[in-house]
Amino acid sequence: MPRVLVLNPNSNPAVTEGIDSALDGLRHDLGVTLDVAGLTGTPFGIESQRDVDAVAGPIARHVHDHEGAYDAFVIACFSDPGLHGAREATRKPVLGIASSGLLTALALGEAVGVVSIGSGSLPRHHRLYRAMGVAPRIRADLPVGASVGDLAGGSDGPDGMQNAMEGVGRRLVAEHGCDVLVLGCAGMTRYRAPLEAALGVPVVDPAQAATGMAITAAVLDLSS
Amino acid sequence: MPRVLVLNPNSNPAVTEGIDSALDGLRHDLGVTLDVAGLTGTPFGIESQRDVDAVAGPIARHVHDHEGAYDAFVIACFSDPGLHGAREATRKPVLGIASSGLLTALALGEAVGVVSIGSGSLPRHHRLYRAMGVAPRIRADLPVGASVGDLAGGSDGPDGMQNAMEGVGRRLVAEHGCDVLVLGCAGMTRYRAPLEAALGVPVVDPAQAATGMAITAAVLDLSS
Amino acid sequence: MPRVLVLNPNSNPAVTEGIDSALDGLRHDLGVTLDVAGLTGTPFGIESQRDVDAVAGPIARHVHDHEGAYDAFVIACFSDPGLHGAREATRKPVLGIASSGLLTALALGEAVGVVSIGSGSLPRHHRLYRAMGVAPRIRADLPVGASVGDLAGGSDGPDGMQNAMEGVGRRLVAEHGCDVLVLGCAGMTRYRAPLEAALGVPVVDPAQAATGMAITAAVLDLSS
Amino acid sequence: MPRVLVLNPNSNPAVTEGIDSALDGLRHDLGVTLDVAGLTGTPFGIESQRDVDAVAGPIARHVHDHEGAYDAFVIACFSDPGLHGAREATRKPVLGIASSGLLTALALGEAVGVVSIGSGSLPRHHRLYRAMGVAPRIRADLPVGASVGDLAGGSDGPDGMQNAMEGVGRRLVAEHGCDVLVLGCAGMTRYRAPLEAALGVPVVDPAQAATGMAITAAVLDLSS
Amino acid sequence: MPRVLVLNPNSNPAVTEGIDSALDGLRHDLGVTLDVAGLTGTPFGIESQRDVDAVAGPIARHVHDHEGAYDAFVIACFSDPGLHGAREATRKPVLGIASSGLLTALALGEAVGVVSIGSGSLPRHHRLYRAMGVAPRIRADLPVGASVGDLAGGSDGPDGMQNAMEGVGRRLVAEHGCDVLVLGCAGMTRYRAPLEAALGVPVVDPAQAATGMAITAAVLDLSS
Amino acid sequence: MPRVLVLNPNSNPAVTEGIDSALDGLRHDLGVTLDVAGLTGTPFGIESQRDVDAVAGPIARHVHDHEGAYDAFVIACFSDPGLHGAREATRKPVLGIASSGLLTALALGEAVGVVSIGSGSLPRHHRLYRAMGVAPRIRADLPVGASVGDLAGGSDGPDGMQNAMEGVGRRLVAEHGCDVLVLGCAGMTRYRAPLEAALGVPVVDPAQAATGMAITAAVLDLSS
16 A cells, blocks of 8 residues: 655645645545655745755655655645755655646646746746746746735635635636646645636646655656 | 546557556555456557557547546557547546656656657657657657567567667666656556666656556546 | 649538639649549538547548549648648658648748637647647737638628638737738638738738648659 | 749859759749849858858848849758848748758658758757757758868769768668758759668758749748 | 957947946956947948848958957847857957847846837847747847937937836836846947836846956957 | 855865866956855765755855855856855845856857766756756766766876866767867866867856856846
């Protein structure tokens, strides 16, 4: 039975719990062990490159320290922090949710749109799209204009966030021609199904997609 | 419990059986229903564009006719024949093994190499790599110089094929710098593990990879 | 004297006649034999990937069966259905109108715009632009929002279609900076000259362009 | 009856005559007027960027001065000197042989190889391939290691040149996988047919290809 | 002490003087010799491809004639006219302001925007962006809709130009997400600082950037 | 007078001293303050992604702590560690030597070759080339097959290293057609001039190039 550790690199337990819930379907249907862990001493939200850099080392160490207990690892932050360093720390497969979410979207649709939290992450995202070599397939990446904290319900509550995400999603579909969307954050799972229902195109939650890829890699014994 | 149909578009029952065996690990570890079906009246091996074109219609019809019985579909031929037509025939996710195998490799390594059967398929492969928008990540695609029939053991038996594949694999790693390989045919599964052992880099069987992606898509209810 | 067969893969005789008329200039000025044939038993309009797949086999067979009578072949549907299969069926050059129309536009201008019929064809077009390796030169592909049937004059007659095409053309030029347009369908020839006159940029009819390329290839004895 | 002027920008009458002969097939089969003119006061061979720059102005002036007498113009030097300047000098279509030869090759094959004269032209060629946006389709550009003068028969005569070109052509096909070649100079026409016979892949003479495109543009009244 | 010649290829002494003033900071802070020269007999403004072609020869000759007196050369026109020809005329480094300005912007930001004078230069710019191989990093190039003459103060004076440039700059930042701008002309220096202050993103004057690169190349004895 | 801090992120004082010597020419000719500092507590050599990740935080803090004392910063490690994080820590320009060295090479030549230390850094380099958007211009990156320690003279002394680098350089020029090379490490400066003399093409030391860019940015007051 494959065992996968999904690592939330920030220190916000609500995000860790949200990711844990997001994986219930995979856990139940496939009968696999999916543990979700957070880190301590890391930023509460990962919203800058310095935050990304700060968690790379702790991620690699955590992966290294738990290598024996798991068959695959997922780094659950849309900047894929520490991904390549963690791969040096284990022969087991390590998947990042940004790259895995985007590759999953590429397997499903033609023109990918990304719903990001804030505009500050866009340069980081575009560097990743180019580094992955898939930039021509990412049609647009639009920010909701929120903070990580807002995801749990900001001043206008979850409904406000839901509306904001739908607005961005509609622009991705109608103005940019996207036919598959990726949520650009580990903490947006609760909005996935309503967004998909509202827009009529598949919406990929990157933590779910990466965990699916990690399960497959674990079963097939594919290292990264 | 997700049910996935893996469709071998050629009419060679040995290939269908080989694919079926290739999925035993996923079937066992994840407890999912993985049915493998072949088609009748299609070419015995799919080795030309005309073969690819000939199976597109039957694939779409088969998917349409079995839509109710499955949660996801895999088209098990490295040319991804009929992929986009089959997607028009169902709201369920349909995955092609070429695109899924390549995307899985992109999630694991930096420089992808493809081990193809014969040189005749290379122009078709390169069109696909460009159409997918991932060509800059595919470092090289080298042919073994065999036919589909040889895969089951040609005049020099399986050992000859094993040696030929290792030779190509070594060139991909040593001369082209590839750090992850993809088998460029649905019927090469038996050579996957020995090749990986000999070369020391992950070797992706595309039918296994696509089935993993299909299982994930089925569980997450993502359409294509 | 070069003889070229232009093959309309759908079974709509009005489209076949329209293509035939479109070639009068080339026929008259160059004194070449330009035959236009339709197929029977194929879709009345080619508007889906399944339609594209359905005509690939009949096209290759038709080319094969008439190989002795012609020096070059043109497949007159903007999805270039069966192009690579037909090339396996003859040593004579076979040109597709989408690729030939786009390459002709690239020879004339800097930023190519495509006027498509409906949005359903856009993913198919974009796969082709990438597969051709010329996507960075295609600035935009905008749909008129019509069906193939509308081209002959829908509920608002040819004038309505003319207005719709001019509207799309103006956006391609003014908003996207296109300086050469390609008509994204074999059945739009009648709108070419008025569109060019209204917009002041060259407008390429893809069937005309492909036939010109086929004549050249036939005279120069270049195979595809 | 379309009239096309093919302009050899160098001042070597032997090259002008060679181009003139190269067009006999098009002239005869299509009944069109194809005049070939050389320039005076320009370099005897165009082998450097300074040579390219030196002929741009004279080309544009020549096109401007003869605008009334022709329906289309071809600039017969593989660096496409003065192409965009000449287009400012006339509303008639102006085609360059490099871009037209490459686009014609893209219409016929999958992987384009270029047979160039000397290595000094390669950086210029690569800038052009990128500027055209088609670089991913140009698999290799290999120099014969000769000078323009050698083309007419150097110290080892035409046979030596023929052998050198076949050697380069074989490498393009066997080592680089090219399935269509383009001659990277206006003065190589005599080697086209033997090279094609020896290699078994289509070999495009760029002056012939560009003239074919110019005839088409002239008949269809397409400006550039 | 490095000596750099900055060559304004047009014959407008006001532009030459403006470039000279633009280099005061580099001249003062680095104690280097920065001479600025104009040409005579060339166009008053370089606004067409024919203008670009017309100055290529004089530029190469000027560089050649002054090779002994300078350690590096800068061609101060945003079309980089004669750049590669001038490099053939000297072993000393020759920098073009368009390529140098864009490369400098790439070193500072993520998404580059270009403020151009008029729309007529855009096709020329895009050819350059592609030829440089950096087109995916140039997010947008928007014209102010002025002529070179307007830069010194047109009918609505410098204030009108300042407003027009700010308007274009704001669109590049707000609509296209640019985080670094490049002035697309040698004569816009006076607007650099106010534009940067108004927009809050770095604004690169290409003549200044190229001169900085030329100084570095001269000191490090790097040829081009 | 611009003051630039060049930061060696490893803790090897010999590398810091080598960088310091490498900047003598710029320091002397331009009269600028160029301080070179090493870090303590960081890896002795930066040879893995984990090393790269480990120094990102210390680099950003060092830049932040010394912001007032300098006008620009250079991160002197060819992986550009912490570049984007350091930019968040200051409004002053921060340049990485990999990106600056490559961009400088792009300003000088057509086909860039990189001389790297070991093969382990190649995947990291290729991710960077793609992220920068300039991968099509980097013709090849070949490893010398040494360790950072070898650069100061391994078992076969500096002569052995010199020979190894020349061997790699010759392959880049002769087999890959490179006409400008970049040293892929901050500690190779001593080999630059001999390599350039032996190969006859410009060889860019990335620390020198980045410092030149930083000086320019400081004088022109351009932030990153």
